[in-house]
Amino acid sequence: MLSIYNTLTRTKEEFKPINPPNVKMYVCGPTVYDYFHIGNARSFIMADIIRRYLEFKGYEVKYIMNLTDVDDRIIKKSISEKRDAKLVADDYSKAFFEDIQKLKIKPADVYPKATNHIEEIIDIIKKLEEKGFAYNIDGNVFYNVNKFPEYGKLSGKKIDELESGARIEINEEKKDPLDFALWKKAKVGEPYWESPWGKGRPGWHIECSAMSCKHLGETFDIHAGGNDLIFPHHENEIAQSEAATGKKFVNYWVHFGFLNINNEKMSKSLGNFFTARDILKIYSAEAVRLAFAQTHYAGPLNFSDELLASAEKGLEKLKNLAEKIEEEIKINRVDGIIPQLEFEKYKTNFEAAMDEDFNSPQACAVIFDFIRDVNRAIAENENINIKFYLSVKEFLRKTAEGVLGILDFSKASTQNDGALENDLIELLIKLRHDAKLEKNYALSDRIRNELKNIGIELQDSKSGTTYKKIKIKNVNILPPGEE
RNA sequence: GGCGCUGUAGCCAAGUGGCUCAAGGCGAAGGUCUGCAAAACCUUUAUUCGUCGGUUCGAAUCCGACCGGCGCCUCCA
Numbered sequence: 001m002l003s004i005y006n007t008l009t010r011t012k013e014e015f016k017p018i019n020p021p022n023v024k025m026y027v028c029g030p031t032v033y034d035y036f037h038i039g040n041a042r043s044f045i046m047a048d049i050i051r052r053y054l055e056f057k058g059y060e061v062k063y064i065m066n067l068t069d070v071d072d073r074i075i076k077k078s079i080s081e082k083r084d085a086k087l088v089a090d091d092y093s094k095a096f097f098e099d100i101q102k103l104k105i106k107p108a109d110v111y112p113k114a115t116n117h118i119e120e121i122i123d124i125i126k127k128l129e130e131k132g133f134a135y136n137i138d139g140n141v142f143y144n145v146n147k148f149p150e151y152g153k154l155s156g157k158k159i160d161e162l163e164s165g166a167r168i169e170i171n172e173e174k175k176d177p178l179d180f181a182l183w184k185k186a187k188v189g190e191p192y193w194e195s196p197w198g199k200g201r202p203g204w205h206i207e208c209s210a211m212s213c214k215h216l217g218e219t220f221d222i223h224a225g226g227n228d229l230i231f232p233h234h235e236n237e238i239a240q241s242e243a244a245t246g247k248k249f250v251n252y253w254v255h256f257g258f259l260n261i262n263n264e265k266m267s268k269s270l271g272n273f274f275t276a277r278d279i280l281k282i283y284s285a286e287a288v289r290l291a292f293a294q295t296h297y298a299g300p301l302n303f304s305d306e307l308l309a310s311a312e313k314g315l316e317k318l319k320n321l322a323e324k325i326e327e328e329i330k331i332n333r334v335d336g337i338i339p340q341l342e343f344e345k346y347k348t349n350f351e352a353a354m355d356e357d358f359n360s361p362q363a364c365a366v367i368f369d370f371i372r373d374v375n376r377a378i379a380e381n382e383n384i385n386i387k388f389y390l391s392v393k394e395f396l397r398k399t400a401e402g403v404l405g406i407l408d409f410s411k412a413s414t415q416n417d418g419a420l421e422n423d424l425i426e427l428l429i430k431l432r433h434d435a436k437l438e439k440n441y442a443l444s445d446r447i448r449n450e451l452k453n454i455g456i457e458l459q460d461s462k463s464g465t466t467y468k469k470i471k472i473k474n475v476n477i478l479p480p481g482e483e
Numbered sequence: 484g485g486c487g488c489u490g491u492a493g494c495c496a497a498g499u500g501g502c503u504c505a506a507g508g509c510g511a512a513g514g515u516c517u518g519c520a521a522a523a524c525c526u527u528u529a530u531u532c533g534u535c536g537g538u539u540c541g542a543a544u545c546c547g548a549c550c551g552g553c554g555c556c557u558c559c560a
Contacts, residue, residue: 002486007487010487020521023491028560029560030560031558031559037559037560038496039559039560040559040560041560042519042560043518043560044560068558071558072558072560073558102526138523155487155507155555155556156485156486156487156500157555157556158485158486158487159484161484161485161486161556180558181558203558205558213507223558226559226560227487227554227555227560228554228559228560229498229559230486230487230555231486231555231556232517232556232558233556233558255560256560257488257489257560258488258553258554258555258559258560259560260553260554263552263553265553265554265559266559267559284526290508291495291508294496294497294507295495295496296493296496296497298488299488299496300488300552300553300554301495302495302511304494304495306494306495306509306510307494307495307509309510310494310495310506310509310510311495311509313508313509313510314507314508316522317508317522317523320522321523324522324523330545335550353497359497359498361496361497361498361506361507361508362497362506362507364496364497364507364508365496365497365506365507365508366507367507368506368507368508369506372523372524374521374527375522375523375524376524379515379516379523379524381525381538396551435519436520439518441518441519444519445518445519446516448520448521451519452521454509454513457521457522457523458521459514459520459522460517460520460521460522460532461517461522461523462516462520466522468522
């Protein structure tokens with residue numbers, strides 16, 4: 001039984017989809033005004049793991065991630081870069097797709113863009129206006145929060161307390177300082193669309209109401225996003241959608257904890273800002289994913305070189321085993337023994353962990369336990385039947401590869417990519433072998449060391465010598481932490 | 484001020500009443516294997532869970548107080 005912590009109720013609840021086995025899930029995507037940063041990456045990756053796990057459980061997931069492609073920040077960027085806002089959005093949209101692919105994030109079923117849904121947005125605003133939830137002041141349309149009695153139910157805020165806070169910007173035009181824009185009147189030079197209220201563009205929150213409704217319906221199962229979106233963004237989405245449809249908007253709200261650098265929020269002004277793109281120049285996507293999966297999605301995560309380096313090391317174990325499995329499957333030994341391993345137990349434990357509000361750290365622990373036990377069986381037995389390796393592969397395919405995305409079996413076989421390179425390395429291995437027979441260890445060690453220097457690591461075993469590619473670098477991206 | 488998250492070994496991090504008087508990863512120490520390595524395996528590495536009280540047969544886990552870190556309350560994931 002899967003349970004999920006629901007921000008709306010502040011409790012862990014049993015997950016009951018509206019229409020099983022279908023699950024409808026919406027995740028707030030990027031505003032495409034820049035490369036996304038490693039904090040965004042955490043949200044995207046954890047949402048991806050949740051989606052993959054739902055699929056592992058047999059659900060048919062319809063997964064939607066929006067792109068906000070019209071917004072103040074995009075306009076600002078277009079002014080500073082002196083080019084059309086649409087070009088800015090297109091460029092960074094393209095970069096977004098490149099980056100999520102590198103991060104091994106499964107594509108959404110649809111990536112709706114705000115600018116392709118202007119009609120739907122206008123329709124909702126019209127409906128809100130008709131129902132008395134919205135008012136137009138000179139081409140700016142605002143949502144009147146006082147008309148929605150449940151306003152604040154997601155974030156636990158109360159309208160009067162918010163109003164007493166000093167941090168709310170007072171806009172003379174609004175009836176209430178908390179009212180937010182549904183439609184913004186276009187200023188000179190800004191992108192605009194025609195609407196019943198004149199030329200303008202949608203407010204930020206309304207696009208998610210419009211696009212989720214179009215692609216998932218008026219009520220859907222899961223809505224996820226970063227912690228900071230709880231208020232005001234998701235609160236406002238609820239107010240808009242539920243006022244317009246009269247129905248419950250979302251059953252389960254999932255929010256991701258923040259990623260900090262040196263225990264501080266990442267921000268450009270603090271100079272501790274890293275794009276996912278930059279991180280991926282140094283660390284593998286799998287290491288990033290493992291590092292994130294080893295912390296529960298809802299808690300804070302302190303990002304550091306040490307964290308990623310340690311994940312990269314942990315990943316080695318997994319990759320080494322995967323390579324071993326692929327070799328053995330090629331050898332295809334149909335006799336030999338089949339070590340007894342309780343595969344069902346690991347699967348049960350993995351599922352039990354993930355069922356408990358997507359406890360991926362626990363799930364990782366199950367996988368590492370599994371790796372250790374498999375390696376032990378391999379160390380204790382010779383001549384193992386291929387059936388054993390096939391079972392091991394099956395488990396890792398479903399869990400490490402399928403759910404966590406920290407393994408790629410299609411890359412686990414290094415021996416056969418590039419025939420020439422392979423042949424040359426095999427030749428050197430033979431020469432080294434001959435040197436060893438002559439006890440010319442100076443030469444054999446030199447061959448091994450020099451190969452290692454160019455990124456090829458040799459490993460001797462009873463059955464012969466194998467090699468694998470290793471990374472040579474050791475670069476720090478983060479400034480050293482203060483002591 | 485309001486709402487929320489958080490304090491577990493050298494570092495990261497699960498566990499939220501008894502099977503766990505504490506998973507897993509990294510690091511460290513010793514060992515097996517090896518010509519030496521590497522990989523892999525084995526052993527060791529928190530009598531203790533921010534502090535102090537309380538509830539209970541029993542608490543890291545519940546309650547209270549205190550100390551500390553962080554976030555949101557501003558179109559930041």
